[in-house]
Each structure stands twice: as C-alpha cells, then as structure tokens.
Amino acid sequence: MPDVPGPLPKALSRAADPALQPCAACEVRELGLCAVLEANELIETAAIARISVIAPQQPVFFEHDDADVLFNVTKGTVKLFKLLPDGRRQITGFLGRGDFLGLAVNDVYSYSAEAVDEVHLCGFPRKKLEALLKRYPKLEHRLFEIASDELAAAQEQMLLLGRKTARERLASFLVNLLRAQERRNEPGEQIFLPMSRADIADYLGLTTETVSRTFSQFKRDQFIRLREGARVEIADRARLEDIAEGA
Amino acid sequence: MPDVPGPLPKALSRAADPALQPCAACEVRELGLCAVLEANELIETAAIARISVIAPQQPVFFEHDDADVLFNVTKGTVKLFKLLPDGRRQITGFLGRGDFLGLAVNDVYSYSAEAVDEVHLCGFPRKKLEALLKRYPKLEHRLFEIASDELAAAQEQMLLLGRKTARERLASFLVNLLRAQERRNEPGEQIFLPMSRADIADYLGLTTETVSRTFSQFKRDQFIRLREGARVEIADRARLEDIAEGA
C-alpha cells in the first residue's frame, strides 16, 4: 500500500475519530511495530495509541526523561541525538515513516529526539504497552527484532564514524537514505533531505563546511544533482555505493 | 560471587559432566541471559547449552555467517568488529563475563567475533533457543532488555567516535572498563587490558601511535599507572571521568 503524498495525514482524513481509531487507517501499519498484529489485536492497540503532531525543530522528548511513551513515526523525520556538556552533538539516527522510537534503559530515554520537519507520531503509553506485551508475545518479539535491527545499524554507523573518510561518510549516508526509502516502498532516484547541513554533519561526525564541500565534489563528479525542495537526484548510484564501502 | 582467577574454568571443575549440567555451576548465571530463569527452567536451558573454549585471537564466528548459535561469555574477553574491504577495522565492542553475543538480523551475524584472550563460551543453538523463547516469554523479554542496553551503549560509542578528542576517547574507554567491572561485581582501582594497543585503537577510531601517546600523557599527568600483566591502575578516576565527558 504505497503512500500518496499530501498535506494532510491519511490517518486523520480517513477515520471519523482518529484519536479512538487511529490504527485502522494507519498508513504505516505494515511497517512499524504493528506489522505483526491481527485485526482484532489492532483494535486493542488502537485503544491505547494516541496521535500527536510535532512542529519542525520541536522536541519529542529529552535524554534522561522518564520513558513514559514509545512512538511510531507515521509522517515526517525525527532526529535522535546525544549532547556533550559543551554543546557538541552527535545525531545517532534519523527516523522516518514506520520507524520506532523510545527504547529505554532503566525506564529513561537514552537520547533526545526532535522533529526535523512536521512529524506525526503514534504514541503508546509504556505501562499500557507493557500490559499488551504480556498478552501478545508476538509484540515483544517484534520489539526485539526492531532493537536488533537498530543495533546492527548502530554498528554500521560506528564503522562509518571510526574508520571512513568524509567522502565515504556522505556517500554512505546518501545510499542508506535511498535504501531506507526502498524499505518503505517509496522507490525512485530522488531522495528527500529535510535536515540541515548541520544535522547531516552532526550525524556523520563532520562539520557543515566539510559536508557542503563534499556535496559540491559529488556534484562536480556528476554522482548527484541537487533538485528543488531539498531533493537530491542520485545520478550514479553504483559509484556512490562503491565509495560508501571504501572502494 | 566474585571470580577467582585461574587457568581452569570453574564451570568445568565444579560439575561432574559440564556438557550436560553446565548451568547449575555457571558462574555468570546471575549476569547473563539466564538471570531471569528459575531453577527448573535452568535445567531445560542446560539441556541445550554447550560450553566451548576459544584460544586467543581465534574467531568465534564471522560476519555474514548463518547465526546458528548465540553465546554467553563465561570467561575471557571477546572483540566484535566489522571490516572494510581494504582492511580498515572498527571494533564495535569488547565483551566480558556475563555478556551476550550473537544477535542477528535475518539470521545472519552482523559482525565478526574473535577471542582476545582465552575465552569460554556458553552456546545456545538458535533454533532450540527459539523454542525455549516461545515457552518462556521472560527469556524473550530478557533478550529485548539486553538488546536495548547494547543499543544505548552503541549510541554512547557513536558520540565518542563522532565528537570526542583522542584524550576524551581513551578516558571514556578506561572509565567504561572500570564501570563494566563494577557491574560484574569485580571492584577495584585496577583494570585489566587483555587487548593490544591496535585493538584499542580500532575500538576508539584512532591509531596505535595515538593510543600509546595518550597513555603516556595520562601517565605523565598521574591519572593512571601501568602495572604488571597488562593492568592499569586508575589513580585519578574523577579527573578521567571529567575528561571523558568533555570537561
């Protein structure tokens, strides 16, 4: 079920009362946490889920906050990050449609989360979700799967941060975005970059200047073309994939 | 139950038939995956567990191998790493007593694992473990907890790799080792560093030379003292903790 882009979230436009029946019309049902649920189980999940809308650059939660709510992203992009006391920032991930956020250790978020553009979230109160987990082991198993996937992605990012050059980092970033888009069933050679150069820099362990210079390099080399509306056209995917893996 | 160091694994010396009854005498029972199991459940777990011993620098498994077995470390240190085609290596973690390894995506290991020193592992065949998971949701929940903890640690390491200086990285490494030791109930101001400078460098995203120089700096500054047998005495923990967090 591919998504038709539009200014209004489908979840809100499809259902009479989205607060009570958010899941039935949910456009990311087959992507996120709920992928493993049957129709009747979904109804129960709907009962505890609440949709919220976050404006660009507004916080979702802060590191060290009580992890009272876990979220599925239904629209927009969220950035996760950690800060050092002097303000240095490391973005540990960008999340999009279908991604899950809020995994916690000791019931406390281990990172801060902020909206990149307008974000729609489907929130599950932790305590209620835990009750549901007890009854549906499938759900717990799904959470484990999600955490395992994220762990593998985190290890890949450690390889990037510890051992790749600026060029290789940016190439990896672009290729990964393309792949994430494909996983969400949104194919195409264009990728959407709602985040600023500063965000990209803090994700790749670089500065905005280096990110900008490397973009220019890739343009000059004809690997990419910058398009309207923060879009990037991937002109030579194979080459970027080679660069990304260090060739 | 603190461990008494020795050439023979306790699990082997305590039980008559360690292959059949490895868990009853397991010294990391309260640390690892099995922490959540009751005595009778442990017996079933014992039935599928197999102990193995890996010599220093020998592989446990390779990235992309079928993830047929998951492991708990009962003795020694294991390093996890990913490689780039040209040989650049990023170590994503060092595991010790009680740590779990083998989390997989699509039933394939997402990293390679190698023994640092002599390592004893308690292996659970994946298929048999999965059957057990179905019957003991507690076990699945524990796996989820473990994955969540590792994910938080991975994000902390991304902050280190992306945004910390060489000094801050080494200080973080030493402090984290001290804390890991405390979690395993092995307190003390000394930490044991079984891994080479090259391993530390590949973990911290540095070179052996930089690691060595930074060690020398810390010695000169009286934060640490190098002791016999690859041991390091932490002389000024508070100062190292400050440096680690960027102060």
Next chain:
DNA sequence: CGGTGCATTGATCAGAATCAATGATCGTGG
C-alpha cells in the same frame, strides 16, 4: 642469545576543522 612481535617515541604530513567571507533562500512587512 637472537628473533619476533608489540609498544613507545619522534618527525613530518594530510584531512578535516576552524576562521572568515560571500552567496542563496525564505519569510516578513512595507
């Protein structure tokens, strides 16, 4: 005792950071 591998220290280099200026884009209000 010599050899091998690892750690340390020194000299130089390079990639990315920093400092600085200019250019593009967007939203706002006149």
Next chain:
DNA sequence: CCACGATCATTGATTCTGATCAATGCACCG
C-alpha cells in the same frame, strides 16, 4: 511585489589534531 533581514549553504584561507612514516625500545620465547 519587492526590499530587507535572517538563516543557511557554499567557498576560500589557514590551522591543527591525529595519521603516517620511521626508528628505537622492550619483553617474551624458542
């Protein structure tokens, strides 16, 4: 509709941290 200011992106000049290249030291082992 355009002018203005603010913000963000790009480009250039210079610096600096850590990498690379090179030599020496040290410990363990046959």
